[in-house]
Amino acid sequence: MEIDQLDFSSYRIRTATDQDAYYLSELRLQIDGETENLDREKGEAYIDEEGFRSLIEKDRASGNSLFLVAEANGQLVAFSRCAGSDLKRTLHQTEFGIAVVKAFWGQGIGQNLLTESIRWADEVGICKISLRVLETNIKAIKLYKKYDFEVEGILKKDKLLSDGNYYNTVLMGRINENT
Template sequence: MKIIPISYHQNGLRYTIRCAEEKDADQLSQIRLKIDGETSFFDRNPGEGMLTPNDFKQLIHTDLQGFNRLFLLAETETGQIIAFSRCEGSSLKRLMHKVEFGIGVLKDYWGYKVGPKLLQASLTWATENKMAKMTLSVIETNEKAIKLYKRFGFEVEGILKKDKLLEDGEYYSTIIMSRFLSE
């Protein structure tokens, strides 16, 4: 699916949120790897679950065709991709009513409201396309993200205890959150 691009100006940074296109695949592959190395909030260590540019091209193509899929990115005026988000729905009839949301923002661009803008664009799209529910998972230590999601109406649905083993040798829980969009 697609959205109309939206431009923002925040703390001196101008960026646009738009749908990913196949031409973005090389940058997305590099940025995903970089983001994985900047934080322990994701499931992957740097280099794990690597997506090549061709993998991204296929993913983008699939997302553009699906009624319950959306792949967004945030891009600066100079064409640098600084963040991305995805809503991924299922092709199974019993699960088609919901999408799972995920997001990644380069650390240099934290504090520019890029994450909230990607989330808002995704929620607007999901509502307009009559999705009933949006879900996400977040590690318990990502307090800023949890606060953001709650501000946008997400509620905790469950906790997967000791779900992730991080580099510090400790186990951390994953919080499952959701928001109902139509009832």
């Protein structure tokens, strides 16, 4: 299934294309510098244009991966990815990740990317969506719980943030009982 385009009041969500690769590289770099909610600091584990093009192509060919982008005023402002595995024992699941430019927080973009990812997963028969979220990201945890994600575990002292303190990562999962 491919999402052509979903229009919201000030942005649209669509499946990532090869033409997005350069902008995704720049967007990820920007977002990594705006928040400590993600795993990376700005510039770490950098993915260049070719790297994103490869991810997009791989996800397009896969039955258990989905790469979405959100676009506002002709610019990418967010992306999400459901990254499935090629291993037979884990083909039934995918790992969800999301990144939104700070200027667009609070506009429902993350929620709509999540909603579309869940709809896609249910439609293609994905049994489980899993994710990791920093314990301090209370809004995200509430959102995930609203969409039937449950806490499956805690990775203690998993992240060292700029304040010099260690923080836990919450492991969450959503099971599609209809698969």
